[in-house]
Amino acid sequence: MFKPLHLLQVAILALVVSGCAARQPQSSPAPTQPGQERSQGTMPATAPSSASLTVDPQLQYPPIQSGVSTPGDHPWVLADGTLTPDVQRYAAELAQTRNIPLTHVQKLLIQAQYNAQAARLMAPSKTRIRRSWVTYKNRFVEPVRINAGERFWRENQGAVEQASKGYGVPASILVAIIGVETIYGRYTGSFRVLDALATLGFRYPDPSRPERSQLFRDQLADLIQLDYLNKLNALETTGSFAGAMGLPQFMPGSLMRYAADGNNDGTIDLHGSTNDALMSVARFLRLHGWVPGLPVFAPVKLPSDAAAFVDGGLEPKLDWATLQQAGATVTTPGNSPSSEAWKNYKLGVVNLVDEPRNQVEYRTGTPNFFAITHYNRSYFYAASVADLAQALSQRIGQDYAGKP
Numbered sequence: 160m161f162k163p164l165h166l167l168q169v170a171i172l173a174l175v176v177s178g179c180a181a182r183q184p185q186s187s188p189a190p191t192q193p194g195q196e197r198s199q200g201t202m203p204a205t206a207p208s209s210a211s212l213t214v215d216p217q218l219q220y221p222p223i224q225s226g227v228s229t230p231g232d233h234p235w236v237l238a239d240g241t242l243t244p245d246v247q248r249y250a251a252e253l254a255q256t257r258n259i260p261l262t263h264v265q266k267l268l269i270q271a272q273y274n275a276q277a278a279r280l281m282a283p284s285k286t287r288i289r290r291s292w293v294t295y296k297n298r299f300v301e302p303v304r305i306n307a308g309e310r311f312w313r314e315n316q317g318a319v320e321q322a323s324k325g326y327g328v329p330a331s332i333l334v335a336i337i338g339v340e341t342i343y344g345r346y347t348g349s350f351r352v353l354d355a356l357a358t359l360g361f362r363y364p365d366p367s368r369p370e371r372s373q374l375f376r377d378q379l380a381d382l383i384q385l386d387y388l389n390k391l392n393a394l395e396t397t398g399s400f401a402g403a404m405g406l407p408q409f410m411p412g413s414l415m416r417y418a419a420d421g422n423n424d425g426t427i428d429l430h431g432s433t434n435d436a437l438m439s440v441a442r443f444l445r446l447h448g449w450v451p452g453l454p455v456f457a458p459v460k461l462p463s464d465a466a467a468f469v470d471g472g473l474e475p476k477l478d479w480a481t482l483q484q485a486g487a488t489v490t491t492p493g494n495s496p497s498s499e500a501w502k503n504y505k506l507g508v509v510n511l512v513d514e515p516r517n518q519v520e521y522r523t524g525t526p527n528f529f530a531i532t533h534y535n536r537s538y539f540y541a542a543s544v545a546d547l548a549q550a551l552s553q554r555i556g557q558d559y560a561g562k563p
Contacts, residue, residue, distance in 0.1 A: 417443040
C-alpha cells in the first residue's frame with residue numbers, strides 16, 4: 160500500500176493482524192455445494208465453467224514450530240554471512256516440511272532485510288483508539304471509491320461478470336472489495352514482501368502477541384515456497400507492510416491456496432491481471448462460505464435487546480426461529496421462497512459501534528457477511544464492503560448483492 164503511504168489500509172491491516180485475505184485455515188472450509196477440483200498442484204487454474212470448491216489438501220501445512228521473534232532491529236544474519244541459530248532452525252524445518260532445498264531457503268532469508276517502517280506501522284498504539292463505525296464507513300463508502308468503482312466495473316465488465324457467474328458471488332461485492340483494498344490498484348504497496356514478512360516474523364514489535372509473529376513466519380514460509388515453485392520472485396514482489404499483494408491484497412498463503420487463473424494463461428498475476436484478481440476474490444469468498452443467492456444482510460428489524468445476541472464471533476450461530484421468538488420481524492418480505500432462503504441458514508447479529516457518538520447500529524448478517532469477515536476479520540470491514548457494493552450497484556443499475 161503506500162505509494163504514498165495509504166493510511167486507510169494501515170487502519171485495516173492494523174485490525175487483528177490483518178491483512179486482507181490473510182487468514183490461513185489449517186483445513187479447507189466445507190463447500191456450500193458439492194464440488195470437486197482436479198488436483199493440479201499449487202495454484203490451480205480455474206475456469207468459470209468448472210468453478211472449484213475445494214482446496215488441495217497438499218497445500219495445507221502445519222505451522223513452522225522453529226523460529227522466535229525478538230523485538231528490535233538486530234540482524235538475523237551474522238557477520239560471517241550465516242543465519243542466527245534460531246532462524247537457521249526455522250530454515251531447516253521449512254526446508255524439510257515443504258520439500259524445498261535448504262540452500263534455497265537460506266539464500267532468501269540471508270537477503271531479507273529488516274524494515275523499520277513495517278515494524279513501526281505494526282507496533283501497537285500507545286493510546287486506545289475509539290471505535291467509530293460512521294468514521295470508518297465514510298472513509299470507504301465515499302465519492303472517490305464510488306466513482307472509481309463505477310469506472311472499473313464498466314471497463315472490466317466482461318471479467319467482472321465471468322468471475323461473478325463462475326462462483327456465484329455478486330459483481331458488486333467483487334468490485335467493492337477491490338475498491339476497499341486498493342482503490343482499484345492505486346495503492347498496492349511498495350514494501351518488498353520478503354523484507355516485511357521476515358521483519359514481522361522474526362522481529363515483531365509486540366512481544367505480548369507471539370501468535371502474530373507465528374502467522375508472519377508461516378506466511379514467509381508460503382512466500383518462499385511460491386518462489387521455489389517459480390510462482391513469484393520473492394526478491395522482487397512488493398506489497399503492503401504486512402505482506403499483502405496485488406489488487407486484492409492477498410497474503411502469500413491465500414495466493415497459494417485460493418487464487419485463480421482468471422484469463423487461463425497458465426499464470427496467476429494479482430498485480431497485472433484484473434481477470435486473475437477478480438476470479439481470485441470470488442474463489443476466496445466461495446471457499447469461505449459464500450452462499451449464492453443470499454443477501455449479505457437479512458432484511459430484519461431486531462428487537463430492542465439486540466445487543467444480547469451479539470457474540471463478536473466470525474461464524475453465524477443463530478436460527479431465524481430464535482430471533483423471531485425474541486421479537487425480530489422481516490422488514491421486506493420476499494415474493495418467492497427463494498427470496499427468503501436466508502431463513503434456512505445460520506445468522507449472526509453484528510454490532511457496528513460508534514463510541515464517539517455513543518451509538519450502535521445492529522444488523523443481521525447471513526453466511527455471506529461472515530464470508531467477507533474471513534477476508535478481513537472486522538465487522539466494520541465487511542459492512543463497508545456491503546455498503547460500497549450497494550452504492551456501486553445503484554450507479555451501475557444492477558440489483559445489489561443478492562438483495563431479497
